[in-house]
Amino acid sequence: MPRERCSLDREAIERELRRLFHLAADTPLPAPDLDDEELAEYVRKHASDPTPTEHATHERPALPHEYPTES
Amino acid sequence: MAPGQDQFSAFVAAARPGLRRTALFLIGEQHAAEDLVQETLIAVYQRWDQLRAPDAASGYAHHAMFRIFISDRRHVRWRRETLRAPADLPDPPTDGGYHDTDGLLEQVLATLPPRQRAILVLRYYHDQSVADTAKTLGCTSATVRSQTTRALRAARKVLLGSGSH
Numbered sequence: 001m002p003r004e005r006c007s008l009d010r011e012a013i014e015r016e017l018r019r020l021f022h023l024a025a026d027t028p029l030p031a032p033d034l035d036d037e038e039l040a041e042y043v044r045k046h047a048s049d050p051t052p053t054e055h056a057t058h059e060r061p062a063l064p065h066e067y068p069t070e071s
Numbered sequence: 072m073a074p075g076q077d078q079f080s081a082f083v084a085a086a087r088p089g090l091r092r093t094a095l096f097l098i099g100e101q102h103a104a105e106d107l108v109q110e111t112l113i114a115v116y117q118r119w120d121q122l123r124a125p126d127a128a129s130g131y132a133h134h135a136m137f138r139i140f141i142s143d144r145r146h147v148r149w150r151r152e153t154l155r156a157p158a159d160l161p162d163p164p165t166d167g168g169y170h171d172t173d174g175l176l177e178q179v180l181a182t183l184p185p186r187q188r189a190i191l192v193l194r195y196y197h198d199q200s201v202a203d204t205a206k207t208l209g210c211t212s213a214t215v216r217s218q219t220t221r222a223l224r225a226a227r228k229v230l231l232g233s234g235s236h
Binding site: 008010013014016017018020021022023024025029030032033036037039040042043044046047 | 076079080083084087088091092095096101105109112113116117175176179191192195196198223226227230231
């Protein structure tokens with residue numbers, strides 16, 4: 001256990017979380033079901049399908065210039 | 072193939088690993104994470120004509136993934152099911168360095184509601200500031216600060232409970 005986890009003040013927790021995230025990020029990802037081109041084709045097909053589906057239960061996210069700003 | 076389609080395929084290939092990693096942190100289960108990546112890419116494709124610059128597309132995909140994640144009730148439902156059955160969490164893979172974390176990160180994230188989980192991923196994996204995190208999630212900086220405090224408090228409990236301290 002790293003020394004930081006012993007004290008566990010806020011900064012130590014933040015350091016530990018960064019360490020854990022980056023350790024996990026070094027782990028190979030599991031193989032996907034579709035290769036990149038198959039996925040791109042799937043996306044093209046479903047993006048142009050106007051029929052609402054279970055996969056369209058949310059509003060389309062705004063573009064960056066449409067994000068609300070803090071007052 | 073219509074103009075821009077080759078660029079979209081190239082974007083998918085380039086952006087996919089990062090999106091998959093982030094989705095896995097957010098959701099914790101591979102197939103649901105792949106669904107989130109697909110939904111994110113569909114959102115990007117629907118805006119593709121406005122997102123030809125690679126940086127714009129990458130930035131939009133990043134924001135879109137988090138917005139979809141916190142607004143989609145399926146992800147909330149999935150996490151609740153996980154919380155009811157923590158023993159069903161997938162075992163960490165043993166072919167990489169993942170086991171070095173002793174599953175601690177998964178335990179921390181599994182205890183959090185979606186918005187707090189998203190905040191930890193943005194702040195401590197993507198190294199985003201409070202202001203940028205607020206912009207990504209569409210909330211105020213005050214909300215990010217308060218939710219970060221709650222998430223860190225929950226993380227502390229998990230880390231304290233991990234023994235050897």
